[in-house]
Amino acid sequence: MLEIKNLRVAIEGKEILKGINLTVNKGEIHAIMGPNGSGKSTLAQVLAGRDEYEILEGEILFEGKNLIEMAPEVRAREGVFLAFQYPIEIPGVSNTNLLKNALNEIRKYRGLEPLDAMEFLTLVKSKMPIVEMRQELLSRSVNEAFSGGEKKKNEIFQMAVLEPKLAILDETDSGLDIDALRVVANGVNSIKTNDNAFIVVTHYQRLLDYIIPDFVHVLQNGKIIKSGTKELALELEEKGYDWLKEIEEELATK
Amino acid sequence: MNSNELLKNWYVTNFKTFEDNLNGESKSKFHQVRKDALSKFRELDFPTLKDEDWRYTNISPMLNYNFRQPARVKIKNEQIEKFLFDKKDFITLVFVNGYYDETLSSIPKEVKGLTIKNLSTAIKENFNITEKYLARFALYNTNIFTALSTAFLKEGAFILVEKNSVIEKPIQILYVTATGENVITNPRNLFVVEENAQVKIVEIHKSLEENLNFTNTVTEVIVDNNAVVEHIKLQDENLRSFHVSRLEVDLEKSSNYSSYNVSIGAAISRNDSNARFNDEGGECTLNGLYLTQGEQLVDNHTMIDHAKPHCNSHELYKGVMNDKSRAVFNGKVLVRKDAQKTNAFQENKNILLSEEAIVDTKPQLEIFADDVKCSHGATIGQLSKDALFYLRSRGFGEEFARTTLIYAFASDVVHSISIPEVRDRLEAMLAEKLLKQKETVSLITE
Ligand SMILES: Nc1ncnc2c1ncn2[C@@H]1O[C@H](COP(=O)(O)OP(=O)(O)OP(=O)(O)O)[C@@H](O)[C@H]1O
Numbered sequence: 001m002l003e004i005k006n007l008r009v010a011i012e013g014k015e016i017l018k019g020i021n022l023t024v025n026k027g028e029i030h031a032i033m034g035p036n037g038s039g040k041s042t043l044a045q046v047l048a049g050r051d052e053y054e055i056l057e058g059e060i061l062f063e064g065k066n067l068i069e070m071a072p073e074v075r076a077r078e079g080v081f082l083a084f085q086y087p088i089e090i091p092g093v094s095n096t097n098l099l100k101n102a103l104n105e106i107r108k109y110r111g112l113e114p115l116d117a118m119e120f121l122t123l124v125k126s127k128m129p130i131v132e133m134r135q136e137l138l139s140r141s142v143n144e145a146f147s148g149g150e151k152k153k154n155e156i157f158q159m160a161v162l163e164p165k166l167a168i169l170d171e172t173d174s175g176l177d178i179d180a181l182r183v184v185a186n187g188v189n190s191i192k193t194n195d196n197a198f199i200v201v202t203h204y205q206r207l208l209d210y211i212i213p214d215f216v217h218v219l220q221n222g223k224i225i226k227s228g229t230k231e232l233a234l235e236l237e238e239k240g241y242d243w244l245k246e247i248e249e250e251l252a253t254k
Numbered sequence: 255m256n257s258n259e260l261l262k263n264w265y266v267t268n269f270k271t272f273e274d275n276l277n278g279e280s281k282s283k284f285h286q287v288r289k290d291a292l293s294k295f296r297e298l299d300f301p302t303l304k305d306e307d308w309r310y311t312n313i314s315p316m317l318n319y320n321f322r323q324p325a326r327v328k329i330k331n332e333q334i335e336k337f338l339f340d341k342k343d344f345i346t347l348v349f350v351n352g353y354y355d356e357t358l359s360s361i362p363k364e365v366k367g368l369t370i371k372n373l374s375t376a377i378k379e380n381f382n383i384t385e386k387y388l389a390r391f392a393l394y395n396t397n398i399f400t401a402l403s404t405a406f407l408k409e410g411a412f413i414l415v416e417k418n419s420v421i422e423k424p425i426q427i428l429y430v431t432a433t434g435e436n437v438i439t440n441p442r443n444l445f446v447v448e449e450n451a452q453v454k455i456v457e458i459h460k461s462l463e464e465n466l467n468f469t470n471t472v473t474e475v476i477v478d479n480n481a482v483v484e485h486i487k488l489q490d491e492n493l494r495s496f497h498v499s500r501l502e503v504d505l506e507k508s509s510n511y512s513s514y515n516v517s518i519g520a521a522i523s524r525n526d527s528n529a530r531f532n533d534e535g536g537e538c539t540l541n542g543l544y545l546t547q548g549e550q551l552v553d554n555h556t557m558i559d560h561a562k563p564h565c566n567s568h569e570l571y572k573g574v575m576n577d578k579s580r581a582v583f584n585g586k587v588l589v590r591k592d593a594q595k596t597n598a599f600q601e602n603k604n605i606l607l608s609e610e611a612i613v614d615t616k617p618q619l620e621i622f623a624d625d626v627k628c629s630h631g632a633t634i635g636q637l638s639k640d641a642l643f644y645l646r647s648r649g650f651g652e653e654f655a656r657t658t659l660i661y662a663f664a665s666d667v668v669h670s671i672s673i674p675e676v677r678d679r680l681e682a683m684l685a686e687k688l689l690k691q692k693e694t695v696s697l698i699t700e
């Protein structure tokens with residue numbers, strides 16, 4: 001589904017991603033862990049198409065198509081979804097309005113008829129229980145006056161409605177209490193099928209108790225320095241990232 | 255003789271013809287006011303950039319024309335239907351080229367507590383009221399446009415709401431210019447809302463054709479003790495025209511006045527919106543929205559005079575400017591020495607859609623009392639990149655994401671209008687204006 005080959009990315013002349021290789025197949029969940037500032041959000045934003053970043057080298061293929069050349073909206077319509085680490089507040093645009101237009105733009109791209117108000121409402125209603133979304137939040141402006149947890153839930157709710165093929169969750173668990181975390185994780189698990197895939201960026205093993213990853217990657221200083229299965233996350237929790245320092249140094253000397 | 259004098263002479267000469275056509279009315283007591291205003295008009299000069307109040311607003315293009323008195327023309331209801339709200343749900347006054355048109359208007363036979371008529375009729379029939387209020391608030395000795403308006407004062411909307419009366423149906427007043435190039439109209443409104451009475455008024459300015467006209471309008475509003483007035487003004491004249499507007503609001507004890515001032519049309523428009531708290535406990539909202547394109551210039555000057563304690567004022571003016579258009583906002587808040595416990599909030603926010611668009615914004619707070627809460631803020635910016643990216647990452651096309659954000663920004667100003675039809679119409683108008691790609695998308699929040 002997704003193939004990242006030797007991706008090097010800079011912002012303001014500073015190289016942040018220094019050669020990322022990652023392959024995600026459908027049906028898989030990949031966790032990306034790593035210390036602050038290692039480039040996790042950069043990778044997520046680059047996948048979603050943020051254009052402030054400069055691609056120095058490399059390739060990103062999504063279902064065989066060159067993702068780098070696509071505008072952010074085209075990526076969304078193709079089925080890429082980013083749950084933001086810091087969801088944006090948009091005063092004056094209601095959640096309903098955002099979702100309805102997003103959904104219909106995506107449908108139009110795929111040659112489907114737009115949903116009318118009734119159909120849309122039915123769909124939204126059916127997705128609300130997934131993250132225990134409150135009706136009242138829907139009519140409010142996007143993320144405005146939402147608590148931190150509500151913002152994160154809202155990202156997952158949007159994902160549930162838009163049904164992407166590839167969802168990238170950037171620290172959706174950060175700042176959530178254990179109940180909210182469970183709600184978010186359940187949301188992800190109920191959306192998960194054999195045809196879609198997830199990249200879950202997190203600092204904590206805790207989330208991975210609920211969302212079981214097939215692969216865990218450690219991103220440090222702009223490189224994936226180690227990949228493994230879910231046990232790697234446990235090991236990281238126990239030993240911290242310093243334990244991997246040597247590996248990184250080893251890589252650097254190569 | 256300089257061009258300023260020549261132009262003034264032109265109007266003075268025209269006044270003679272105007273006076274001749276007044277017939278018997280020129281003998282009335284009120285006519286002295288006109289004559290007095292004309293002499294003030296002669297003494298005053300048209301403002302230039304050297305006048306502090308007109309620093310950013312160059313009106314010299316307006317002074318290139320000898321605007322004529324309008325002809326009476328007959329137009330059909332079909333021609334103006336689209337400008338109006340359903341006459342079934344509104345009390346309707348229509349003025350064509352400044353003249354009251356009885357057939358196009360629609361006033362129910364009797365609405366308890368309401369007197370609504372052409373001002374020129376009211377000057378005869380409601381002399382006590384007009385004598386007391388007309389031209390008493392919009393002083394003409396310092397403002398040449400008000401002097402001009404007062405000299406040529408004849409037609410317009412007269413609304414009197416009697417004590418304790420709540421007028422359920424909103425009132426709409428349409429001023430439409432029809433045939434005739436280089437015509438001046440002087441629409442004049444007097445709204446008197448007595449103690450504990452309530453009314454909602456929508457004032458619409460439109461052009462039927464693409465003629466270059468000049469609208470010079472003055473409105474005086476008296477909001478008596480405990481009365482509530484909502485006043486919406488939509489200026490959507492053609493883009494060649496000039497529009498000068500003055501609003502004077504007198505707020506008495508515990509009264510409440512809100513104004514929504516929407517400017518979309520005209521090549522040059524200037525609104526002076528002034529409110530004065532003449533007693534304690536008043537509430538005043540002045541909201542404004544301007545959308546400009548091409549080389550349009552819109553200038554909003556507001557002034558809130560907190561002359562008495564315990565009053566609240568809220569002011570929100572927003573602008574969206576495209577192309578080479580230009581906007582001026584000058585918001586003066588005066589808190590006088592005795593006006594303790596004043597709350598005054600003012601905000602002016604602008605979005606520039608083009609690098610050539612210009613805003614000059616200036617809050618002007620003059621506070622002489624010590625126990626007050628006042629705040630003001632002005633912002634000029636582009637659309638938020640983060641918000642744009644967020645919408646695009648959800649599938650919104652770039653252009654659609656932009657219009658969605660602009661719409662959200664702008665519609666905020668009209669969102670609190672309490673007449674649903676008016677709010678919806680204004681929101682739809684905004685959406686249509688902003689949305690170049692009118693596709694299946696629905697901008698309006700359900
Ligand atoms: N817009 C930007 N301008 C300049 N530097 C940036 C910008 N965005 C990110 N960076 C830098 O890139 C590096 C990687 O940042 P990124 O946000 O990708 O880290 P992260 O792994 O997501 O960290 P965290 O765990 O704290 O979220 C950091 O050093 C950061 O300061």
Ligand SMILES: [Mg+2]
Nearest residue numbers: 040041042085
């Ligand atoms: Mg991050």
